[in-house]
Amino acid sequence: MDYGMIGKIEKAKRYAEQRDRIHVEQLQVRFDGDHGPHTVSFNAGAWTCDCNFFLSRGVCSHTMALERILEGMLPAPAELAPH
Helix, strand or coil: CCCHHHHHHHHHHHHHHHHHCCCCCCEEEEEEEECCCEEEEEEEEEEEECHHHHHHHCCHHHHHHHHCCCCCCCCCCCCCCCC
C-alpha cells in the first residue's frame, strides 16, 4: 500500500469519528422490517416510508430508527412560527 492511500485511510477514520462534519440532505434506503422490506426516504428535511403505519401517522419505527442512527447529521427540524 502506498503512502498516499495510508493517508486517505487515516483521514477517513478521522472523518468517521467527527459526525458533525456530515450533513444528510437526501437519502433513500431499503429497510428490512419484520414484515418485509420498506423504502424510506429523507428529502428536504422530511421523511417518507411506504409502510402502512407511516401512511396513517406520518412517522414509523423505520423513520425513528434512522433518525437515531443519523443523529447529529440531519438538519434541525424547522421551528413553528408563533401565531
